Amino acid sequence: MEDLSYILNELAENREDYFRAISPPIMQTSNFAFKKVADLRKSFENEYADFLYSRGLNPTVDILRKKLAALDGAEDCLVFNSGAAAIFAAVLANVKSGDHILSVKNPYTWAKKMFEDILPRFQVSHSYIDGTKIENFENAIQPNTAVIYLESPNSWTYDLQDLAAVASLAKKHGIVTIVDNSYCTPLFQKPILLGIDLVLQSATKYISGHSDTIAGVLSGSGPMMERIFNSEYNNIGSGIQPFNAWLLIRGLRTLEARLERIDRTTKEMILFLKQHPRIEKVIFPLDPSFPQYDLAKKQMQGACGLLTIQIKAQECATIETFCNSLQHILMAVSWGGHESLIIPKIAGMKPEAFNPANPEHRMLRLYIGLESAEYLINDLSNAFLAIEHLS
Numbered sequence: 001m002e003d004l005s006y007i008l009n010e011l012a013e014n015r016e017d018y019f020r021a022i023s024p025p026i027m028q029t030s031n032f033a034f035k036k037v038a039d040l041r042k043s044f045e046n047e048y049a050d051f052l053y054s055r056g057l058n059p060t061v062d063i064l065r066k067k068l069a070a071l072d073g074a075e076d077c078l079v080f081n082s083g084a085a086a087i088f089a090a091v092l093a094n095v096k097s098g099d100h101i102l103s104v105k106n107p108y109t110w111a112k113k114m115f116e117d118i119l120p121r122f123q124v125s126h127s128y129i130d131g132t133k134i135e136n137f138e139n140a141i142q143p144n145t146a147v148i149y150l151e152s153p154n155s156w157t158y159d160l161q162d163l164a165a166v167a168s169l170a171k172k173h174g175i176v177t178i179v180d181n182s183y184c185t186p187l188f189q190k191p192i193l194l195g196i197d198l199v200l201q202s203a204t205k206y207i208s209g210h211s212d213t214i215a216g217v218l219s220g221s222g223p224m225m226e227r228i229f230n231s232e233y234n235n236i237g238s239g240i241q242p243f244n245a246w247l248l249i250r251g252l253r254t255l256e257a258r259l260e261r262i263d264r265t266t267k268e269m270i271l272f273l274k275q276h277p278r279i280e281k282v283i284f285p286l287d288p289s290f291p292q293y294d295l296a297k298k299q300m301q302g303a304c305g306l307l308t309i310q311i312k313a314q315e316c317a318t319i320e321t322f323c324n325s326l327q328h329i330l331m332a333v334s335w336g337g338h339e340s341l342i343i344p345k346i347a348g349m350k351p352e353a354f355n356p357a358n359p360e361h362r363m364l365r366l367y368i369g370l371e372s373a374e375y376l377i378n379d380l381s382n383a384f385l386a387i388e389h390l391s
């Protein structure tokens, strides 16, 4: 593996090509000119070898691709206009009519929608399993299983799969493995090195890091990525635009520094939350209380700032008052940016359906951003005070 500082600061940056500028230029061009018919012909024959048209290759995007592939420890990668597009291309490129997809239960919303709403129209079936046990994969593989779809950890309960074990099982059956690595980022988990075929992440989260760009990364072997480039990538036309690629290169500069800070703050926040009388449980993969803590320590080098808390509350309104009382932690989807966020499970259900006996209903997903622990603890403390007399 190349040194992380080298990847983030230097790799793929040929400054002599652009006036020795420190920050690479945004090559905001749709097409590239050729001087000779022979050169144009060569490019037509293999679009993956040269700049022809920016739906395919673009120099700014290329700098980003090389850095992201190196971070993943992969031969190659493609960068998409969203994480959802990376999921779509990865799956579509590896199934045909009659195939079956074996997926972990409750994968990311738009993976689920693809499996349930789109692929059945093309006779591609799926089944969901609890991926925390390797036997469940062994028992659910069918003769026509073409893809095993993983997400480790997922983003509410942080369920893990033993990536090395699933990869070796899949290889025996000739099944392609895909994992959503958005939670860990390539800094904290490198599924390719554990034998997984395709690793994807929403770059909207930590790679961008500033809540200003939507993007997705898909990494894998050279031949696999070339095949996807020549079909799904160019056909769907969902490659990242040069300006957004430039924002991600900028995000990469501080990725390690941001994650270090967030890691520290998150640990302080967990200490505060665990001792608070209104907190029943904190769910975080690198906390010793986590059911799969040993596996997390084995295959992850760190965890991000996303955790789930279970609050003690008898009424839906209590959780609403708690969230509405926060002054600094914002209520919004997504995560991975500079700003701390919260989403209560009850936002996704009708208040009448709230059942305090169901711990899931009392879950809130908290994302720790770049603010200080003290600032965030103050905000949470005030919100706890606001519900002090509420059941």
Ligand SMILES: *Cc1c(COP(=O)(O)O)cnc(C)c1O
Residues within 6 Å of the ligand: 082, 083, 084, 085, 108, 155, 180, 182, 183, 201, 202, 203, 204, 205, 214, 215, 216, 334
């Ligand atoms: C956000 C997210 C995605 C989708 O990425 P977009 O960039 O929003 O399309 C996929 N998987 C996980 C785990 C995510 O959190």
